[in-house]
Amino acid sequence: xxxxNNTARLxxxxxxxxxxxxxxxxxxxxxxxxxxxxxSDEIQRKGVEAKPFITNPKAVEKxxxxxxxxxxxxxxxxxxxxxxxxxxxxxxxRAQEINRVFGPKGSPDAYDVIFxxxxxxxxxxxxxxxxxxxxxxNLQMMNYIKKAIAPASCLVLLNxxxxxxxxxxxxxxxxxxxxxxxxxxxxxxxSNIFEAMRVILKHALDFIELFNEGMEFPSCxxxxxxxxERIDYPRDANGNIIAMVHxxxxxxxxxxxxxxxxxxxTFDGKTIHYQGSGTxxxxxxxxxxxxxxxxxxxxxxxETLVASAIRKA
Amino acid sequence: xxxxxxxxxxxxxxxxxxxxxxxxxxxxxREMQKQKxxxxxxxxxxxxxSNPRAVEACTRYTETDLNRCFTDALLSSPITDxxxxxxxxxxxxxxxxxxxxxxxAVDMLIxxxxxxxxxxxxxxxxSIDYVTLHIFKYLQSKIPSxxxxxxxxxxxxxxxxxxxxxxxxxxxxxxxxxxxxxxxADIFNIVKEAVDHTxxxxxxxxxxxxxxxxxxxxxxxxxSVDYPRDPMTGEITAAIHPQLQxxxxxxxxxxxxxxxxxxxxTVKYEGEELYPLFVNECAYYEKKIAFHLAxxxxxxxxxxxxxxx
Numbered sequence: 001x002x003x004x005n006n007t008a009r010l011x012x013x014x015x016x017x018x019x020x021x022x023x024x025x026x027x028x029x030x031x032x033x034x035x036x037x038x039x040s041d042e043i044q045r046k047g048v049e050a051k052p053f054i055t056n057p058k059a060v061e062k063x064x065x066x067x068x069x070x071x072x073x074x075x076x077x078x079x080x081x082x083x084x085x086x087x088x089x090x091x092x093x094r095a096q097e098i099n100r101v102f103g104p105k106g107s108p109d110a111y112d113v114i115f116x117x118x119x120x121x122x123x124x125x126x127x128x129x130x131x132x133x134x135x136x137x138n139l140q141m142m143n144y145i146k147k148a149i150a151p152a153s154c155l156v157l158l159n160x161x162x163x164x165x166x167x168x169x170x171x172x173x174x175x176x177x178x179x180x181x182x183x184x185x186x187x188x189x190x191s192n193i194f195e196a197m198r199v200i201l202k203h204a205l206d207f208i209e210l211f212n213e214g215m216e217f218p219s220c221x222x223x224x225x226x227x228x229e230r231i232d233y234p235r236d237a238n239g240n241i242i243a244m245v246h247x248x249x250x251x252x253x254x255x256x257x258x259x260x261x262x263x264x265x266t267f268d269g270k271t272i273h274y275q276g277s278g279t280x281x282x283x284x285x286x287x288x289x290x291x292x293x294x295x296x297x298x299x300x301x302x303e304t305l306v307a308s309a310i311r312k313a
Numbered sequence: 314x315x316x317x318x319x320x321x322x323x324x325x326x327x328x329x330x331x332x333x334x335x336x337x338x339x340x341x342x343r344e345m346q347k348q349k350x351x352x353x354x355x356x357x358x359x360x361x362x363s364n365p366r367a368v369e370a371c372t373r374y375t376e377t378d379l380n381r382c383f384t385d386a387l388l389s390s391p392i393t394d395x396x397x398x399x400x401x402x403x404x405x406x407x408x409x410x411x412x413x414x415x416x417x418a419v420d421m422l423i424x425x426x427x428x429x430x431x432x433x434x435x436x437x438x439x440s441i442d443y444v445t446l447h448i449f450k451y452l453q454s455k456i457p458s459x460x461x462x463x464x465x466x467x468x469x470x471x472x473x474x475x476x477x478x479x480x481x482x483x484x485x486x487x488x489x490x491x492x493x494x495x496x497x498a499d500i501f502n503i504v505k506e507a508v509d510h511t512x513x514x515x516x517x518x519x520x521x522x523x524x525x526x527x528x529x530x531x532x533x534x535x536x537s538v539d540y541p542r543d544p545m546t547g548e549i550t551a552a553i554h555p556q557l558q559x560x561x562x563x564x565x566x567x568x569x570x571x572x573x574x575x576x577x578x579t580v581k582y583e584g585e586e587l588y589p590l591f592v593n594e595c596a597y598y599e600k601k602i603a604f605h606l607a608x609x610x611x612x613x614x615x616x617x618x619x620x621x622x
Binding site for chain 2: 031034035063121183184185186187188189190191192194240241244245246247250265267268286288289291292
């Protein structure tokens, strides 16, 4: 079709999993997956085997993020091959089980696509999380979803940072896709957030069906926000936080943060300003689960990626 | 109404972390302890972290909800090895700040809470108390930036179950919306302002100022509504309808949407006109409450002044 880009021929994406409850208190995914496990009509597509799955049932039962350790950080090579059986932390055992069923990670037998459903307390709206800038299948899917829900917005966060990227549940698949929708408190189910996630998945599955039927998707560009830096809260010598996200930055995910802009406010009322060298786009601003991970927000930089034309092989 | 006089209000306790994941109170108490705030004019101030174990774990409670442990029955129950931590802690707090109902109890106890519901700034009272009604009216006039409302629980002292029932004149400050585990600067600033104004009120009161009587509107819970649930599993089958979500204190009328089921049906409200509050509060899922319904009543109160010896 296009004169200088070859169309990439990719294997069809037949085996698709939808993960909910990777964090047991992120309610949209828990609710959607439970719904679809009872009645999967909504997620059926021709040529697609879509499997809904609760990844962390104990955490879901307790309505907590995790029991022993964060499942969404647990899929490291060390963990996946660790001996020890029941002695291992619960989430490491779960990671090994998930890797057996949906992987093995990195092998030709792994699931084609895994959608991992998450919520955030940050005002991120609908966000798709991409783990590789070279995953043309995912880039095309994300382009399709963005166009399908326009004028509503769905942004793409790319986390390819060598130090800040992490081993997610979805990373077991050939094409891992994170869905992050907020703001929603942990343990709470908001109707608008639930329905927004549902709509994104609908379009994602439509894309896979069209692709499997042989549709060619021409080369396109996709705007992404590439993770750049993790910014922690200011802390005292004992590690206690001494300031909060500034009111001017709170809820301003994806908006430009310029050097000199207010960033934190101390408990006694002083402003701390952003001292970076250029404009960045912060996100995951004031996510509840990240206080313990030393992260008040991440900075990102805007980038345009080119996706090759793709077609089923 | 004839003016009422009260002895000076000179001991105030600010409590935070009664629920360990309601972060405004946790950080405000920590900051007050760090600044070693202990006296402002005629008012001595003590900042207390109510449930340190729950704060450490950033969870509402460890074994049982501390803010339900202050009934007379629980405060006098014998302590055994199997007594939950929070029941023990309630008795400790009662000894330190009370005893509830006695003359030794602190003059005022302000308990700081957050809610995931869109309730703005809400003062919660166990019963009609002219001092705290005056503080409510005072805060309404001093804080124009958020709605300031009040909820009256109308519990007789023996049944009053919350921490604030320990003080002689007490109330909770409930502010939302804020997720559990998160501290928002805008909410922190409002709560700090409310605490500072309250202390200002007490100083003026102790100095001999007269506060003119008047009337205020307060909400009183009439009933609670649970989520629609699957009769077999007990799992919820609907979410708060988008038209009710975030509309705490907005009159709910017959025919208004209440829930939107996961299969797309709207469940409508069929009862009498009432005001919803605590709409979609995280901690109430386990208490089987989607929201409370309240009526709005007007309360008249007299002018008050400090008792001159």
